[in-house]
Amino acid sequence: MALDSMHSSLKFTILSLALLHFLYKPTCSTSRRVLDQVNRTQMGFRVALKHVDHGSNYTMLERIQRGINRSKFRVQKLNAMVLVSDKSTYDVESKVHPGNGEFLMNVAIGTPPNPFSAIMDTGSDLIWTQCKPCDDCFDQSTPIFDPSKSSTFSKLSCSNDLCEALPTSTCQDDGCQYLYTYGDYSSTQGILATETFTFGSDSKSQKVSVPNMGFGCGVDNEGNGFNQGAGLIGLGRGPLSLVSQLDEPKFSYCLTSIDGSKTSTLLMGSLANPKALSSNSKATTIMTTPLIHNPSQPSFYYLNLQGISVGSTHLPIKKSTFSLSDDGTGGMIIDSGTTITYLESSAFDQVKKAFTSQMNLPLDDSGSGGLDLCFKMPKDTTSLEVPKFVFHFKEADLDLPSENYMIGDTNMGVLCLAMGKSSGMSIFGNVQQQNMMVVHDLANESLSFVPTQCDEL
Structure with a gap:
C-alpha cells in the first residue's frame, strides 16, 4: 500500500x-519423528488465546500500562542480548531468555489428557509445564501434571538432539536435566521428557493429539513471571519450539482488540493460509x-x-x-x-x-x-x-x-x-x-x- x-x-x-x-x-x-506418527492432514489446528487481562474491568490505557509493566524486564533483556559484543560474555548472556508473555493458550498434556493454560511466546523455544513432585512450584488454577499417572510420559536421554539443543543441561542417572532462565529472573528447572500434547480445545476446532513432543517437566519453578498460567509454549525458530518439533513451516495468530472481551486465535499448519484467510479479512x-x-x-x-x-x-x-x-x-x-x-x-x-x-x-x-x-x-x-x-x-x-x-x-x-x-x-x-x-x-x-x-x- x-x-x-x-x-x-x-x-x-x-x-x-x-x-x-x-x-x-x-x-x-520437534523434529520429524513427531510428524511420522501424526497424519499430516491433522496438522492444521486452532487454539483460542486469551489476553492475560481478559475479563478484567480495565480501560484500554490501563491494560496497556499493565502490559508495559509486565514487559519491562522482557524488553531490557531483549536489548541486552543483542548489545553484548564480547563472544565469551555473549555465550553466558544468551542462556537467559526474554520471558513472560501476554497471551494464554489452553492445551492438554499426557494420557489421559490433563488440561492446563500456558503462555504463548514467539520469543523463546522451550515448551514446559509444572510437574509433580514439585520442589518449588507457583500456584496454578489447574492441577499440576503428575507424570506417574500418564501412560505416555518418557524421559529423554542426554544424547537426544533436543537435550543437546538446551542452553543449559546436565546429565543425571534419570536423564537430561534442564535449566531455562528468563529475563524477569523467573526460571524453570527439571527433566526433559516427551509426552502427548492435545491442541484445539475450543468449539471451532477439532482436537489434535501429537505424541512424543519434547518438553520441560519443571519441578523447580521460581519467580512470578508465569503465574498467569502453568507453563509456556515456545513458538520461536529454535529446535525446542512447538513450530520446529511439529516440522510445520507455517503458523499464524490473530489478536483481538486489547480492550475487548473476545478471544484471539492461534492457527498452526494447514489452517495458517493467508489466501484462505483473506476471505474473512478487511x-x-x-x-x-x-x-x-x-x-x-x-x-x-x-x-x-x-x-x-x-x-x-x-x-x-x-x-x-x-x-x-x-x-x-x-x-x-x-x-x-x-x-x-x-x-x-x-x-x-x-x-x-x-x-x-x-x-x-x-x-x-x-x-x-x-x-x-x-x-x-x-x-x-x-x-x-x-x-x-x-x-x-x-x-x-x-x-x-x-x-x-x-x-x-x-x-x-x-x-x-x-x-x-x-x-x-x-x-x-x-x-x-x-x-x-x-x-x-x-x-x-x-x-x-x-x-x-x-x-x-
Whole structure:
C-alpha cells in the first residue's frame, strides 16, 4: 500500500466518554519423528488465546500500562542480548531468555489428557509445564501434571538432539536435566521428557493429539513471571519450539482488540493460509515481507523495516537505523509477548517530533499516561484528527489503523502514542498487531499481515 498524501490525517468519532475507541478502516489494503506418527492432514489446528487481562474491568490505557509493566524486564533483556559484543560474555548472556508473555493458550498434556493454560511466546523455544513432585512450584488454577499417572510420559536421554539443543543441561542417572532462565529472573528447572500434547480445545476446532513432543517437566519453578498460567509454549525458530518439533513451516495468530472481551486465535499448519484467510479479512491485499535470520539470535523473527511515515511525511531516518548488523546487533523483531512497539531511540525521537508538530493538542507532561508521548484532550471531545502512521517494511507498507497506535482515555484527559524508545533493537509489539492475521511462513522465510476482524474467526 503506497502512502496516500491526500489522507495525511484520520478523522474519527469518540463513541464513549469512558474510553476513546478509534474506528479507522485501512485505506488499503520437534523434529520429524513427531510428524511420522501424526497424519499430516491433522496438522492444521486452532487454539483460542486469551489476553492475560481478559475479563478484567480495565480501560484500554490501563491494560496497556499493565502490559508495559509486565514487559519491562522482557524488553531490557531483549536489548541486552543483542548489545553484548564480547563472544565469551555473549555465550553466558544468551542462556537467559526474554520471558513472560501476554497471551494464554489452553492445551492438554499426557494420557489421559490433563488440561492446563500456558503462555504463548514467539520469543523463546522451550515448551514446559509444572510437574509433580514439585520442589518449588507457583500456584496454578489447574492441577499440576503428575507424570506417574500418564501412560505416555518418557524421559529423554542426554544424547537426544533436543537435550543437546538446551542452553543449559546436565546429565543425571534419570536423564537430561534442564535449566531455562528468563529475563524477569523467573526460571524453570527439571527433566526433559516427551509426552502427548492435545491442541484445539475450543468449539471451532477439532482436537489434535501429537505424541512424543519434547518438553520441560519443571519441578523447580521460581519467580512470578508465569503465574498467569502453568507453563509456556515456545513458538520461536529454535529446535525446542512447538513450530520446529511439529516440522510445520507455517503458523499464524490473530489478536483481538486489547480492550475487548473476545478471544484471539492461534492457527498452526494447514489452517495458517493467508489466501484462505483473506476471505474473512478487511482487505483483499496480503502484505508480505521477508523474514531475516540472525545467527546470533536464531530464535527471533526479524523484519526488514526500511522507514516510517507520519501523516504525509516520510521521516528522514537513516537507513542503517533498523538494519541488522554483521555482529548481530540492531534490527527489528516481531514479538507477541511485548505490549507496545519500541523503536530505536533516534527513530523514536523523529516520530515524537513529527506527532508533536502534526497534532493540534498540547503536550501532557504529567506522566499519568505512562507512555513517552501523550497529549491533553479537551473535555467533551467529540472528534479528533490524528496523523496516519505507516511502517515501510521491505515489499510491504503497513498502514496502521489508528486504534493500533493511538490510545485515549477521556476520564484522564489524555491521548497517547502506544510506542516507546529502545536501544540495541526495535520491537514490533502486539498492540500494533491488533486485528491483523500475522502469518509466519518459515518455508518461504516470510511474514504476512492480513487485516482481519479477529473476533469473527
